[in-house]
Amino acid sequence: MRKKAITLALAASTIFTLPQLSNAQDTITGDIVGRPDAPNKMVFRMTTDGPRNNEPAYAQGYSKLFNDFIAKRPNWQIELQMMSGDIGQEQARMLEQAKSGSAPDCAAVDSFVLPLFKKAGVLQSFSPYFSKDEIAQLFPFIRDGITGADGNIYAWWWSTDLRVLYRNKDIVPDAPKTWDDLKKAALSSVEQGMEGVLFNGSRYEGTTFDWLANFWAQGGKLVDDEGKPIFGEGENREKFIKAVNYYRDLVESGAAPKRVATIGNYDDFNAAAAAGTTALFVGGNWQYAQLRTALDPDEFAKWSFSPLPGPTADQRSTGTGGWTVAAFSKDAAKVKVCADLAREVYMGPANALQEQLPTRADLYDKYEVFSSDANKTFAAALKVGQARPWAPVYPEISNQIQIMMGKVLTGTQATEAAVDEAFSASLSAFKRS
Incomplete structure (x- = not known):
């Protein structure tokens, strides 16, 4: 997508x-x-x-x-x-x-x-x-x-992509390897006049897909072999809530601006990089070429990318x-x-x-x-990327995650309740199919 x-x-x-x-x-x-x-x-x-x-x-x-x-x-x-x-x-x-x-x-x-x-x-x-x-x-x-x-x-699937963490090396010299590393780097960038780490957080497929790597990095599964949603059960629920709270904490701590709940367009990240208002964002590999085109050579030289951070340095994933x-x-x-x-x-x-x-x-x-x-x-x-599950119910799961993320990032609902609602709605959609 x-x-x-x-x-x-x-x-x-x-x-x-x-x-x-x-x-x-x-x-x-x-x-x-x-x-x-x-x-x-x-x-x-x-x-x-x-x-x-x-x-x-x-x-x-x-x-x-x-x-x-x-x-x-x-x-x-x-x-x-x-x-x-x-x-x-x-x-x-x-x-x-x-x-x-x-x-x-x-x-x-x-x-x-x-x-x-x-x-x-x-x-x-x-x-x-x-x-x-x-x-x-x-x-x-x-x-x-x-x-x-x-x-x-x-069909013929002709292009693919993956998500990475972009950073301005002048502001964030070292690539964050863990969620804690990213939070510290983002807060440091705020102290230097930036707005923190940016990511998609609105009603948009990119919101789901960019974030899912944090769930997958823990070994979480959205659906079982029959395509039935299972992300709200047992260990999967714990991992899911942990990944959602990671994003929630970024916003509540000020490491990410509240406006991420309204972002649903990768263009916003390019614009922020060009304007010099952010030093960190979660984006797609294709944006590297776009940054090269949009920025002056000296500015582009400041930017690099690295794998998305995980809960630990050894737990990594990315969406393809x-x-x-x-x-x-x-x-x-x-x-x-x-x-x-x-x-x-x-x-x-x-x-x-x-x-x-x-x-x-x-x-x-x-x-x-x-x-x-x-x-x-x-x-x-x-070679280590993860695609969305080949389950017909996935689009509805994504839709529910987007709704859930809006509630969580704006602080209008507790994480556990928002996750349980998303799971219940996804399960109902599966039973109707």
């Missing part, structure tokens, strides 16, 4: 103007890629990972990729439909459209809701279009995520997310073009363009950009 909130809010406007390249081969006009009289048409609903990206360099890069793609298919036209910034709502709407037969032909599906789409049986198999070698190169958690009960793959491309159309020709789009535009070229981590191990050697020390560190961390 990750970074989409950074740029998607502006993308909701239907009057957003696509960049026009000077290249005579440019075939992008408004919402259309390809000749207006092309006999074959496919609708692709997308995030800003495409020609409408708000970063000009990325927009131009994607325009070239889409132009090259359609140039090989002169009889095809692609209509681009943009999602709004409310990813959860957008994905829920698309699932309902798929059930009623009115979904786009091809679309970006967030990895955290992919189980719902697979369970509903609305996705078309991509197995005929990807080789066994390509599938074998995927990281195990990626391969598991796109594979259905019948052994076929039902990402985006997939999937097909809803029952037209085999459209399914193939959708799969080709995933392969030729996204699997590799788009990873390199935006420095979004590939999901195939062999692509780290293919593209020079991933040979940097930063990206090598990110790639190594993926």
Whole structure:
């Protein structure tokens, strides 16, 4: 799920103007890629990972990729439909459209809701279009995520990410290894005029996913093997409450500002870093490249990242997310073009363009950009990263965690009561499914 909130809010406007390249081969006009009289048409609903990206360099890069793609298919036209910034709502709407037969032909599906789409049986198999070698190169958690009960793959998960702790080395010289270390570092930064550590804390999937590493680091489990919520029972409940109180204490101690309860956008962290108002934030690996672009070289040199702190230095975890491309159309020709789009535009070229981590191990050697020390560190961390559970009830668990976090961070409810309410609501949702 990750970074989409950074740029998607502006993308909701239907009057957003696509960049026009000077290249005579440019075939992008408004919402259309390809000749207006092309006999074959496919609708692709997308995030800003495409020609409408708000970063000009990325927009131009994607325009070239889409132009090259359609140039090989002169009889095809692609209509681009943009999602709004409310990813959860957008994905829920698309699932309902798929059930009623009115979904786009091809679309970006967030990895955290992919189980719902697979369970509903609305996705078309991509197995005929990807080789066994390509599938074998995927990281195990990626391969598991796109594979259905019948052994076929039902999406192509092309990018992944992880969460880390960013810090300004001038203010926080040493990487915090434990929760206590982070609290002390954040309080020290406040004494130096900063606002403390920032993290997502509002009604936003990023709030859940960024925080979950603190629960997982203790060995906590959200669901059992049957997909039933168990985070509010026994030892899991104790670990869950401990992780929630960690965030609560950061706010109540002043180590984190109260405004974290209103943050639901990674852009806020970049802006705070650029403004020099924070020295610490929990963010995604993709933000390292964004900081390099947003900050002057001297300022960027002050910033570094490290693994998320854990309750102890030996207890660490991080969440791994990402985006997939999937097909809803029952037209085999459209399914193939959708799969080709995933392969030729996204699997590799788009990873390199935006420095979004590939999901195939062999692509780290293919593209020079991933040979940097930063990206090598990110790639190594993926081996111990944890994805959201492949349970259809997860989106509702996430929703309840977001509600719970709002109550806890604002101090309107005791942690234990808020956790128990979140668990009860999640369990009820599971029983209804």
